[in-house]
Amino acid sequence: MPISSQAQDVARRLHDAHDTYKEKIFTHRRFTHADIIPLLNKLSEPMSVSQVGESLEKRAIYQVKAGTGPTKVLLWSQMHGDEATATMALFDIFNFLQAKNDGFDELRQTILANTTLYFVPMLNPDGTERFQRRTATDIDMNRDALRLQTPEGRLLKHLQQTLHPLVGFNLHDQSPRYSVGKTGKQAVMSFLATAYDEDRTVNDVRQRSMQLIVGMNRVLQQFIPGQVARYDDEFEPRAFGDNIQKWGTTLVLIESGGYRGDPEKMAIRRLNFVAILSALKAIADGVYKQEDTADYQAIPENGRALFDVLIRNATVVREGRPITIDVGINHDEVNDNVIQPGLARPGLAQAGLAKTFQYKSTVEDIGDLSTLYGIEEIDATGLTLTPARIYADTLDSAADLDKLNLSALRRDGIVLFNVRQAANDNFPTQAVHLLHEGGLPGQPLQLEQIPTFLLVKGTQIKYQFVNGFWKDSRDAQNGVVD
DSSP: OHHHHHHHHHHHHHHHHHHHHHOTTSSSSOHHHHHHHHHHHTTTTTTTEEEEEEOOTOOEEEEEOOOOOOOEEEEEEETTTTOOOHHHHHHHHHHHHHHOOSSSSHHHHHHHHHHHEEEOOOHHHHHHTOOOOOTTSOOOOOGOOTOOOOOHHHHHHHHHHHHSSSSEEEEEEEEEEEEEEEEBBOOEEEEOOOSSSSSSOOOHHHHHHHHHHHHHHHHTTSTTTOOOOOHHHOOOOOOOEEEEEEHOOEEEEEEEEOTTTHHHTTTHHHHHHHHHHHHHHHHHHHHGGGGTHHHHSSOOOOOEEEEEEEEEEEEEETTTTEEEEEEEEEEEEEEETTTOTTTTTTTOOOTTTOEEEEEEEEEEEEOOOTTOOOEEEEEEEEEEEEOEOOOOOOOOSSSGGGSSSSHHHHHHTTTEEEBOOOOOOOSSSSSSSEESSSSSSSSSTTTOOOOEEEEEETTTTEEETTTTTEEETTOOOOOOOO
């Protein structure tokens, strides 16, 4: 069997077997440093765990080591605290490396006998605690490779300078709104062979990055065809990826994007598991050396062609005249401790995780968006966008919503409620929009407005948008917005 076919076959088997190794504690992205400690404590041979550093707020940073081979590989995740997909995948890989007699013994032996693996799961535990990108110093660690003002950044450089790994894997999450080139397809995963100088020179170190990415792209195409992209390789002199490449370690940047229907990135976690193990095998047996770097350049670049929601061909009435517009809407996760009260979407508060959050949506663009795409799209041809309707009385608090027949009100397009007392952290679970100080911006629809409105045909309400989420009113049950 050709080597590429063998890699495809192994990747398919890993993909299909992932549930066997999936670390069950991770059901959401918003876990904490404390959640991974018991998992690290239970690791056994061939894994060993040691503390290699400490965050600014004195949280231990751990290294997991496996293998006895001559080729050293360093992998780290969550240098940005809110980018947790690969951390979950690393723990799945730990479970895989500890398994036996499952049909993968030869693969494990190849990796462990030919490489020594150094994993740092959760390099930025303080950021993870807040579920934010930056460290507790409010510095972006991935722009701290020169000044080294963060203890976490100093640790990463120390590991690279003392271990001298042949390959480093820099594991991140990217915006789910990246597209594959100018297509409407989400970039589920993106790669980058980082440049180490302004001229974007390709030496043996960077060439190896490209060759490894070519192999990973090939195996992923069988699961997410046409949904792999690559980052623009403009040199960033402050970034760790660019500098580690310059310091002599081949750097592979992996970015987990978005996948429709997978908000917690469980499917993308599986793809990380497959891609990383496939790359480790390629390093262990050297087959990456056969890859053509031209195939790396052929991977489409990340584009910015996506909105979370795109409404096409809606009619709005301005100055008494009908105008056809498209509306682009984006949803942003905002931690509960900073969100502006008043917005609600059922089920979006994730209880029991590191941080609960709400969605705050905005109208990002209006006009002719025909060259762009939505992860979700609505064809509003023949529909008119009109203001949502406001309940006649002012409520004392959000608790008063429980006294109302919200289903009946929503059928009449009433989803806006004036409330005297701010909700604070007592967010309603119903699909409503609370108004405290003033209300929605004046109509017609405005940029950066919270997208709460109706799409109607004559007198019939077809869609009710509350904070950018909707349900076709013909299918609505109990007024719940999906």
